[in-house]
Amino acid sequence: MEQHYLTGEQIAAFASHLVRAERTPATIEKYLRSVRAFFLYLDGRPVTKDAVVAWKEHLQSVGGYSPSTVNASMAAINDLFTFLSWPDCRIHYLKVQHRLFRDAGQELGREDYERLITAARESGRERIALVMETICATGIRVSEVRYITVEAAQEGRTTISLKGKIRTILLPGKLCRRLLKYAKKQKITSGEIFLTKGGKPMGRCQIWAEMQRLCQKADVEPSKVFPHNLRHLFATIYYRVYKDIAKLADILGHSSIETTRIYLMTTGQEHRRQLERLQLVL
The missing domain is CATH 1.10.150.130 (Tyrosine recombinase, N-terminal domain)
Incomplete structure (x- = not known):
């Protein structure tokens, strides 16, 4: 051979x-x-x-x-x-049973998110505050932030083409107003809104680093603070309100609802409370 x-x-x-x-x-x-x-x-x-x-x-x-x-x-x-x-x-993958709950040490809650936004604005870091709000309010991936343009904010929607799939994301009105106000202040008249001082698109590592710098002031564990957790938070809150996993999968751009299901895992603490409510220990 x-x-x-x-x-x-x-x-x-x-x-x-x-x-x-x-x-x-x-x-x-x-x-x-x-x-x-x-x-x-x-x-x-x-x-x-x-x-x-x-x-x-x-x-x-x-x-x-x-x-x-x-x-x-x-x-x-x-x-x-x-x-x-x-x-x-080629070899086989490790067989891993689906986890029923997520590690609480990596679970970003709504209160954590709100403290991060407050810390960013109090520190004069409007750009990263708006980036976090944009990801969390729409459920987009951090790699899709580049699709947030002046034109998208004006129209209230953006079309994302990624992984061979095209989907349209709607932007909340309040978010659009904030994006346009920020763009005007930065003298950005068209194209991408979130740019570096050198005029280049913000990258994943830069967004993550800026989020990490807020942890101490916001009193949030750094292990919880990374861009993808904002997408998880959007998915969790959306499902709690609307209970529509099929539509949520479409919004997130998932080909399989099984992928979306991973996003909706509860924390171990919440799973324990669910078991306690069963009252099966007499």
């Missing part, structure tokens, strides 16, 4: 393939990080199924990664093998 050896040129070709496949920048970054880590782990050794299994075990035992993180790495590696036509190297 022919031996497979992974090279830097193959990784570069895989990166180009991901771009052509219209994967999101975040997905591309995550996949390439996993592939490069695997490349370093191999240290010139051939790629075999046994080597991939050992890599998976290495991530669990030495790296201490969670099963979901290990599976995310395996998804990247398996995608690479498909691209290289090395089906004999």
Whole structure:
């Protein structure tokens, strides 16, 4: 059997393939990080199924990664093998039972969110306050913030094209007014609203870093503060009010309601209260 050896040129070709496949920048970054880590782990050794299994075990035992993180790495590696036509190297994912509840230490509640917004405005950081309100009020991904334009605020809607899917997001009237007021103050007459001082679009890392800087003043645990948690908060509150998971899946841009269901997991504390209300311990 022919031996497979992974090279830097193959990784570069895989990166180009991901771009052509219209994967999101975040997905591309995550996949390439996993592939490069695997490349370093191999240290010139051939790629075999046994080597991939050992890599998976290495991530669990030495790296201490969670099963979901290990599976995310395996998804990247398996995608690479498909691209290289090395089906004999593909391996199975770890079997993970669906969790019934989310870690309370990473659960961003409405009170946490409101304190973050207040802290941002009291510190004169209107831009990050408005970014957080925009994500939380619409449920968009942080990578979709670039679709929030002056024209979108004027029309009260924006069309998002991502992952091969196109969906229209409605913007609340109060949010539109704030966006237009901010754009006027910043002398932005058209195009994207959330820009850096150099006129470039704000990136995921910058948004995350600015949110983190608010934690101490807002008295919110840093482990709870990251952009995607704002999207989770939108999903949780929307479902509590309307109980329509199918429509929520459409709003979030999910192809499967199973994905949306993950967003609606309660915290362990809330799950415990639900069990207590059953009153089955006599």
